[in-house]
Amino acid sequence: MPSTLPTQKRASPDWTSLPFDISGRVGERLLADDDIDYYMAFRAASHNWRSATKDYPEKADYSDPTRFQPSKWALLGQWDDLIVLVNIDTGRSLRKSIPLLRKYFFIGATAGGLLLLGEVTEPHRACVLNPFTGSIALFKAPVPVVGVRAVAVTKAPLVVFVSSDNGDIMWADQNSERFKRYWGSGDGNRPTCMTSFAGLVYATDQQGAVVASTISDVAAGEQSPHSALTVSWDTITPCLDPSVDTSYLAWLRTGKYYLVESGGDLLLVTRPPYFASTTRVIVHRIDTERKVLEPVSSIGSRAIFADPVRCLSIDADKFQGIKGGCIYFVESLLVRGINYKPPTMTVFHVASPWRDFISFGWCPPEGCFRPIIQVLADYCRSVHYSELFEMEAREWGLDDPSSSDSESDESSYSETDDEALSFEPDE
Numbered sequence: 001m002p003s004t005l006p007t008q009k010r011a012s013p014d015w016t017s018l019p020f021d022i023s024g025r026v027g028e029r030l031l032a033d034d035d036i037d038y039y040m041a042f043r044a045a046s047h048n049w050r051s052a053t054k055d056y057p058e059k060a061d062y063s064d065p066t067r068f069q070p071s072k073w074a075l076l077g078q079w080d081d082l083i084v085l086v087n088i089d090t091g092r093s094l095r096k097s098i099p100l101l102r103k104y105f106f107i108g109a110t111a112g113g114l115l116l117l118g119e120v121t122e123p124h125r126a127c128v129l130n131p132f133t134g135s136i137a138l139f140k141a142p143v144p145v146v147g148v149r150a151v152a153v154t155k156a157p158l159v160v161f162v163s164s165d166n167g168d169i170m171w172a173d174q175n176s177e178r179f180k181r182y183w184g185s186g187d188g189n190r191p192t193c194m195t196s197f198a199g200l201v202y203a204t205d206q207q208g209a210v211v212a213s214t215i216s217d218v219a220a221g222e223q224s225p226h227s228a229l230t231v232s233w234d235t236i237t238p239c240l241d242p243s244v245d246t247s248y249l250a251w252l253r254t255g256k257y258y259l260v261e262s263g264g265d266l267l268l269v270t271r272p273p274y275f276a277s278t279t280r281v282i283v284h285r286i287d288t289e290r291k292v293l294e295p296v297s298s299i300g301s302r303a304i305f306a307d308p309v310r311c312l313s314i315d316a317d318k319f320q321g322i323k324g325g326c327i328y329f330v331e332s333l334l335v336r337g338i339n340y341k342p343p344t345m346t347v348f349h350v351a352s353p354w355r356d357f358i359s360f361g362w363c364p365p366e367g368c369f370r371p372i373i374q375v376l377a378d379y380c381r382s383v384h385y386s387e388l389f390e391m392e393a394r395e396w397g398l399d400d401p402s403s404s405d406s407e408s409d410e411s412s413y414s415e416t417d418d419e420a421l422s423f424e425p426d427e
Contacts, residue, residue: 023052065114065130065137065153073113074312076379078106083131085113086372091318098131105388108148108162111195111261111310116151116160118143118388126172126179128153128160141172144179145392147383149309152196157229159215161201163194165383169203171213171231182231192308193259197266198288202236204259210237210268210286236291237268258306262299262313269306271329271348281327281348298351299325306330307380314376321373325350328358330377343377 018026027049030039043050073094077084081101086093104117105124115129126139137158147165154161159173167190170179194203201213211233258269270282284293301324303316316324331344342360349355360374370378 017048018052021052023049027052065128065133065135065158070114070130070132071112074111074376074379075109075113075115076375078109083115085131088312088314089318091315096131098129100129100134100136104129105143105386106384107143107386107388108151108384110151110153111312114151114153116143116148116162118386124388126160128158137174139172139174139176141176141178143386143388144170145386145389146170147385147389149383150194152194152201154196154199154201154213154215157215159229159231161194161196161213163191163203165385167191169194173229175229180231182233192257193311195259195261195266195311197261200288202259202266202286203233204257204268206257208257208268208270209235210259212236212288236288237286237293256308258304258308258311260304260306260311260313262302262304267296267299267304267313268293269304269311269327271306271327280353281350283327283350296350301325303328305376305380307377309383310380312376312380319372319376321371322376323347323349328373328377330381333381343374343381345377 027039027042030042072087072089073085074088075083075085076093078101081099082095082097083101084093084095101115101117103120104127105120107116107118107126109115113131115131117127117129118124119127123142126141126143128137128139129135139160144162144164146162146168148162149165149167150163152161153159157173159171162170162179164170168181169191170181172179191203191205194201196202202210204210214232214234216230216232256271258271260267260269266286266288268284268286270284272281283296283299285296287294299313301315301317302313303319303322303324303326305312305314305328307330314322316322316326322328327348327350329346329348331346333341342362344357344359347356347358358373360370
C-alpha cells in the first residue's frame with residue numbers, strides 16, 4: 001500500500017497584514033466619508049492598521065485641526081473637560097473627555113464639532129481644537145466677548161467665523177490681531193442663520209436674502225496691519241424672485257427664513273406667517289453655482305430643526321420619536337438654571353398640509369431626563385455665554401444675560417444650563 005503522507009496544514013493569511021499603502025487608503029476613505037465610527041473600529045482592529053492611519057503621518061501639519069474636519073457631529077453639551085456629541089446621520093452618541101479643555105475658556109462649537117476656545121490668560125487668544133484628532137490651531141486675535149450663536153470654520157486659509165447673540169458676524173484668520181465685524185445688525189435687517197457649506201460660510205437675513213463669504217488676499221499697496229486677508233459678502237440669491245406672482249410675493253415677505261445644510265444640499269426654509277391660511281412650509285434648494293432657488297417637494301427621511309440661532313438636519317430613521325419629512329420650528333427661548341423653560345415646537349410636513357404642535361412639561365433642571373427630541377430643540381435655540389463673557393460682564397456691572405425670560409424668537413438668546421442637559425449618551 002502506498003504510504004500516506006501527513007497533509008501539511010496551510011497557514012491562513014493574516015487578514016490584518018494588508019499592505020501599508022492599502023490600509024492607509026481605506027482609512028482615508030473612511031475619513032473622507034466623515035465616518036468616524038467605522039474609522040475608529042478599523043484602527044482598533046490591529047497595530048498595523050493603526051500605524052497606517054495614524055493621525056499625524058510624516059510631514060503632516062500638527063497644528064491643522066481640519067485634516068479630519070468633522071461635519072456630521074453636533075455638540076449637545078459640554079461640562080469642564082467632558083463633551084457630548086451625536087452623529088446626525090447614524091444617531092450614535094459619543095461622550096469624550098478632553099483634559100485640555102480645563103486650560104481654556106469654552107466659547108462655542110461648529111456644526112461639525114470643532115471647538116472654539118479662548119486662553120484663560122490675557123489677552124485670551126482664540127484657538128480651534130479638533131476633538132477627534134487633538135489638533136489645535138492658535139490665533140493671534142483674542143476671542144470676542146459676546147454671546148455666541150454659531151461658529152463656522154473654513155480651511156485653506158483657516159478662518160473662524162462667529163455669529164453673536166445680537167446677530168453680528170465676525171471673523172479672524174491666524175494673522176488677524178482682532179476679530180473683525182463684516183456684517184452687523186445696524187440696518188435693522190440682522191442675519192438669522194449662519195452655516196458652512198462646501199468650504200464657504202453662508203447666511204440669510206430677515207428678508208430671505210442668502211449670501212456667502214468671499215475670502216481674498218489684501219490688494220497690493222493696501223494697508224492692513226491686522227491681516228493678510230479680507231472677507232466680504234457676495235449675494236447668492238435675490239431676496240425675492242420678481243417673476244413670482246404678487247400674492248405669493250406678499251406671503252413670503254411676512255414669513256421667516258432659515259438656512260440649513262441637509263443631506264449634502266443647502267436649503268432655504270420659509271416658514272408660513274402665523275396668520276396665513278395655508279399650512280404649507282416652503283423649502284428651496286440653493287444652487288450655489290447657478291445662484292438660483294429650486295423648489296423642494298420632499299426631504300425624505302430627513303427632519304429639520306429650525307431656529308434663528310441655529311438649524312440642524314438629522315436622519316429621522318435613526319432617532320426615536322422624530323418624524324421624517326418634517327420641519328420642527330422651535331418656538332421658545334432657552335434660559336439657565338431654575339429659569340429653564342421647556343421648548344415648544346410647531347411641526348410642518350413638507351409634502352402635505354399636515355401640521356402639529358409639540359410642548360414639553362416642566363421638570364427640575366438638575367437630573368431631569370429629557371427625550372432626544374427635546375435635547376435637539378434645546379441645542380438649536382441655545383446661545384452660549386462663556387465664563388470669560390460672564391466674568392467681564394460682572395466687572396462691567398452688567399446684568400446676567402441669561403436671566404431674561406423672553407420667549408420671542410426676535411429677542412436675545414441665552415445658553416443652556418450644564419445640568420439641564422441630561423440626555424444619556426452611549427459610551
